[in-house]
Amino acid sequence: xxxxxxxxxxxxxxxxxxxxxxxxxxxxxxxxxxxxxxxxxxxxxxxxxxxxxxxxxxxxxxxxxxxxxxxxxxxxxxxxxxxxxxxxxxxxxxxxxxxxxxxxxxxxxxxxxxxxxxxxxxxxxxxxxxxxxxxxxxxxxxxxxxxxxxxxxxxxxxxxxxxxxxxxxxxxxxxxxxxxxxxxxxxxxxxxxxxxxxxxxxxxxxxxxxxxxxxxxxxxxxxxxxxxxx
Amino acid sequence: xxxxxxxxxxxxxxxxxxxxxxxxxxxxxxxxxxxxxxxxxxxxxxxxxxxxxxxxxxxxxxxxxxxxxxxxxxxxxxxxxxxxxxxxxxxxxxxxxxxxxxxxxxxxxxxxxxxxxxxxxxxxxxxxxxxxxxxxxxxxxxxxxxxxxxxxxxxxxxxxxxxxxxxxxxxxxxxxxxxxxxxxxxxxxxxxxxxxxxxxxxxxxxxxxxxxxxxxxxxxxxxxxxxxxxxxxxxxxxxxxxxxxxxxxxxxxxxxxxxxxxxxxxxxxxxxxxxxxxxxxxxxxxxxxxxxxxxxxxxxxxxxxxxxxxxxxxxxxxxxxxxxxxxxxxxxxxxxxxxxxxxxx
Numbered sequence: 180x181x182x183x184x185x186x187x188x189x190x191x192x193x194x195x196x197x198x199x200x201x202x203x204x205x206x207x208x209x210x211x212x213x214x215x216x217x218x219x220x221x222x223x224x225x226x227x228x229x230x231x232x233x234x235x236x237x238x239x240x241x242x243x244x245x246x247x248x249x250x251x252x253x254x255x256x257x258x259x260x261x262x263x264x265x266x267x268x269x270x271x272x273x274x275x276x277x278x279x280x281x282x283x284x285x286x287x288x289x290x291x292x293x294x295x296x297x298x299x300x301x302x303x304x305x306x307x308x309x310x311x312x313x314x315x316x317x318x319x320x321x322x323x324x325x326x327x328x329x330x331x332x333x334x335x336x337x338x339x340x341x342x343x344x345x346x347x348x349x350x351x352x353x354x355x356x357x358x359x360x361x362x363x364x365x366x367x368x369x370x371x372x373x374x375x376x377x378x379x380x381x382x383x384x385x386x387x388x389x390x391x392x393x394x395x396x397x398x399x400x401x402x403x404x405x406x407x408x409x
Numbered sequence: 410x411x412x413x414x415x416x417x418x419x420x421x422x423x424x425x426x427x428x429x430x431x432x433x434x435x436x437x438x439x440x441x442x443x444x445x446x447x448x449x450x451x452x453x454x455x456x457x458x459x460x461x462x463x464x465x466x467x468x469x470x471x472x473x474x475x476x477x478x479x480x481x482x483x484x485x486x487x488x489x490x491x492x493x494x495x496x497x498x499x500x501x502x503x504x505x506x507x508x509x510x511x512x513x514x515x516x517x518x519x520x521x522x523x524x525x526x527x528x529x530x531x532x533x534x535x536x537x538x539x540x541x542x543x544x545x546x547x548x549x550x551x552x553x554x555x556x557x558x559x560x561x562x563x564x565x566x567x568x569x570x571x572x573x574x575x576x577x578x579x580x581x582x583x584x585x586x587x588x589x590x591x592x593x594x595x596x597x598x599x600x601x602x603x604x605x606x607x608x609x610x611x612x613x614x615x616x617x618x619x620x621x622x623x624x625x626x627x628x629x630x631x632x633x634x635x636x637x638x639x640x641x642x643x644x645x646x647x648x649x650x651x652x653x654x655x656x657x658x659x660x661x662x663x664x665x666x667x668x669x670x671x672x673x674x675x676x677x678x679x680x681x682x683x684x685x686x687x688x689x690x691x692x693x694x695x696x697x698x699x700x701x702x703x704x705x706x707x708x709x710x711x712x713x714x715x716x717x718x719x720x721x722x723x724x725x726x727x728x729x730x731x732x733x734x735x736x737x738x739x740x741x742x743x744x745x746x747x748x749x750x751x752x753x754x
Contacts, residue, residue: 184520192508252507262506264474266518266561267494407476407490 185263185276192259193250193284202245203288210238210292214300223304226297230315231375234296239319240366242292243285243326244347247334250281255340256331257405271402278331278398282324289323290316293373315373322369325390326350328397329365335404365393426450426483427570427601428471433480440466441625444480449603453596455616456605460574462622464605465500468572471603472498484570492570494522497562499573503554507547511557514546522567532564533557535591536584556581559588563595571595571602577611589615645671646689648679648697649706659704662696680710 193199213233217225251259260273294316301308333346354366357378361367367378368386377386428449435442442463456464469475470482473489473496484492506514512529519526533539538556541549549557559580562571576588592602592615606612612619621629650656653676660674663681668688673680683689686709697704 181521184517188506188509188517191513192506195508258504262504263517263521264493265472265498265504266506267496267521267523267567269493407474 181268182272182276182279185268185273186280188263189250189259189277189280190284192252193246193280196249196252198249199246202242202249206238206242206245207292207295210234210296211299214296217300218302223302225302226300226305226311226315227302227374229296229300230293230318230373231370234293234319235322235369235373235375236366239289239292239322239369240326240347240350242288243323244330244343246285246288247281247327247330248343250277250284251331251334251340251343253340254334255337256335256401258340260405270405270407274335274402274405275398278328278401281331282327282394285323285327286320287323289326290320293319293322318369318372321387321390322365322372325365325368325393325397328394328401332397332401332404335401362389363393365390368393427485428603429481429483430467430470431481433470433477433482435466435470435475435477437466437469437475442466442470442477443625445625445627446480447620447627449601451596451599451601452618453592453602453604453616455612455619456603456622457607457609457612457619458605458622459607460501460605461624463625464622465574466625467622468498468500468574468603468605471570471572472496474498495567496570496572497558497565497568499555499558499562499571499576501555501574501579502551503558505546505549505554505558508545510543510545511549512542514557515561518561518565522565524565524567527564533560535564536560536581536587538581538583550581552579552581552584555579556584559584559591563591569600571600573602573604575606575608575611576604576615577606577608645710646681646683646686646693647706647708647710648681648693648704650677650679651703651705653677655702655704658700658702659693659696662700662702663692666692666696668692 210233214226214229217229256274256277257270259277260268260270263273263276264270294312297305297315298308298312301311305311306314329350330343330346333342333344334340336342336345350364350366353360354364354370355361357367357376359379361378362381368381368389371377371381371386372383372390377383381389426448428447430445430447433442433445439461440463445463445467456467458464466475470477471484471489473484473493482489485495489496506517509517511533515529515532516526530539530542533542536556536559538553538560541553541557544553546554546557559571559573559576562568562573571592576592577585580588592604596602602616604612604615606615619629620627648656648659650659656674656677656679659679660672663669663672663679668683668685669681669692670684671682681689681693683692693704693707696702
């Protein structure tokens, strides 16, 4: 019951700020427009290329980054949870509610984004449209949730959540490679699941598990960070 | 020991300690506490001192927001983290769920505190702020947010400990006049209210006992003495004459007055001390009239060893405008004009 009450507060924060609708209003139409034009390029696998090179690499991380920022009010995770802690909630539960709501919302947005792009940019050489859209939605959902937890964990560091942009830069720098360091970022695994180059020849299933691991570790770190300090 | 003190002590011993702090050391830059020990029962208790003196950090410890480096903090017989639902803290910058409306926020607060959800308008009416019911928390001014936060704390059936920084300052004007009675009403229901303030006057008006803090340490209390009176008792009266001759006349007259225990004269300035502040002031006025000496300025100057020095000098400028000279409080500046009648000798 308490978690539901806390989730209501986090959800209200997410949907009652114009930043959320601005982020969705910019990135969704942009992704769909790119998908529409990519279809007309007459390439064999327009959906594959678009999902790996544009949506998975740029649009999904930036969209999730902005959504998490909107939910946290450009502040730290601890600052967002503190009003509920002041009203009697446990810090860990308040943090969990914020990360959970962020992950769920970004999972839905990621799934909708990747599914729609796959369906719209479908080419002759791509797998069947419905199957491709479904698989892309699954990857987008998992990637969105992993990115949300990754950025929320970043926002647990720094007085004003300054760790969130650092998390974005780290994902960008480390995730673009295919070495060992890429294993710790969502970017490399999302790329692998969307059909791009795998990090360290990881199979797709292992990348899916790695994303779940990133979610779990990020939540644990976030909860640990918001505890009162001596 | 006055009646009120006796009543408070008796009640404390009957009901038991609500708050217990033993040898607590804590640090949260720039604030720090050094080996603080206190015990409070039900009632309204004040911590007098500026924010930098550690009162705010002490409240954070009691609310479980900060942890002590050493020592033990107990609230309602438990660690503050376990008593969180029964503790409400109203800092100078209250932290409320900004995306919610005020009525939604009160509902969320009730659910988080595991108590029955009540009519928000009725709760807000306790402090006369029912008009804020449908406003979003984000749109509230600081004073309004503090009033809403205080109304939530005082009307909660679960909250037994209310920790409030500067209860009158930055408070919505509609609520400010009702705060004192609302705090007392909560205290009558076995609640413990701890307030920190830089104003000795506010402390006297709201609380029954007082602790004075200076740079992280308790320097006085708990005491039931009116903190304003204790300040005056330790203060010295400074009289400034237009010339040295008048100052000498004043000093000579005051030296013979039984209310004066110590006196110094340096140029045009005469500093007077006595056991009774009112008696010293009366002696100065009487002496000026009798000796025909002119006084251009008359003010109380705090003793450097005064317990309340920190309270006055560390107070934020918005609460107490900075004094004209070195931590002093002017009470009279009245140069005599030539048209005024000559005093009778």
